[in-house]
Amino acid sequence: MISIELKKSMNLYYDERADEYDEIYTLGAGPASITDPNAYKQDVIKVKEYIEKQNFKGVVFDVPCGTAFWMPSYYQNAEKIVLIDQSENMLKKAQERAGTLGCLPKCQFIKLDAFQIEKIKVKPSVFFIGFFLSHLTLKEETQFFMLMKKKIEKNGRIVIVDSAWSDERARKRQKEGRQIRKLNNGTTFDIYKKYFTAGDLEEIAKRESLHISIEYFGKAFFVAVLSLV
Numbered sequence: 001m002i003s004i005e006l007k008k009s010m011n012l013y014y015d016e017r018a019d020e021y022d023e024i025y026t027l028g029a030g031p032a033s034i035t036d037p038n039a040y041k042q043d044v045i046k047v048k049e050y051i052e053k054q055n056f057k058g059v060v061f062d063v064p065c066g067t068a069f070w071m072p073s074y075y076q077n078a079e080k081i082v083l084i085d086q087s088e089n090m091l092k093k094a095q096e097r098a099g100t101l102g103c104l105p106k107c108q109f110i111k112l113d114a115f116q117i118e119k120i121k122v123k124p125s126v127f128f129i130g131f132f133l134s135h136l137t138l139k140e141e142t143q144f145f146m147l148m149k150k151k152i153e154k155n156g157r158i159v160i161v162d163s164a165w166s167d168e169r170a171r172k173r174q175k176e177g178r179q180i181r182k183l184n185n186g187t188t189f190d191i192y193k194k195y196f197t198a199g200d201l202e203e204i205a206k207r208e209s210l211h212i213s214i215e216y217f218g219k220a221f222f223v224a225v226l227s228l229v
């Protein structure tokens with residue numbers, strides 16, 4: 001069970017980290033728990049490749065979007081993109097990215113708790129869930145899947161990108177629990193974070209009665225696609 005204080009701290013951490021958030025992807029720097037920065041950079045290339053392969057079409061929900069770092073890999077054939085985050089600063093960054101890509105007209109940016117997606121009128125054919133499940137307790141994770149399954153189009157897909165548990169990771173981190181995160185200016189925040197093995201992902205699919213395809217499982221990140229059929 002995560003306390004309200006820990007949730008608040010995590011939300012504030014991401015809001016204040018918006019400007020430097022992409023450094024974990026572009027430099028392998030920031031809250032890196034694998035010593036070799038190339039592990040992150042290589043996995044970013046792989047993850048982009050596997051998202052592109054999914055060829056998102058129809059309505060895409062990017063929840064929570066953060067800076068929408070992965071948008072360049074999925075925006076092209078999407079009909080509409082709904083980007084949701086609790087952080088104003090993250091949404092600003094996401095908007096800048098959409099502007100640079102020239103896809104602002106098909107984007108909608110919504111400051112919303114991800115647990116309130118039922119409030120959005122349209123239904124997604126793709127849920128893109130990047131590095132969110134790893135911040136949820138088991139109870140929250142189950143609740144979030146329930147909301148997604150209720151909301152998604154019949155033939156929809158849930159595409160998950162998140163943090164892989166590996167021997168490298170185990171040298172610096174616990175598989176699950178409270179972590180301290182530090183911004184470049186030295187400010188620290190408490191967050192909750194967990195990591196996934198391929199077995200954990202299979203278990204989730206079984207629990208949720210979803211079909212799963214683990215498209216990529218790297219040292220740092222993985223890509224998994226879940227569907228109702």
Ligand SMILES: C[S@@+](CC[C@H](N)C(=O)[O-])C[C@H]1O[C@@H](n2cnc3c(N)ncnc32)[C@H](O)[C@@H]1O
Pocket residue numbers: 011014015063064065066067068069070084085086087090112113114115129130131132135161
């Ligand atoms: C680790 S970042 C991931 C961002 C992006 N999906 C990516 O893959 O780079 C987590 C994001 O989740 C947002 N967030 C955390 N809890 C949330 C919630 N309950 N509702 C909406 N956004 C939330 C944070 O503000 C932050 O932008």
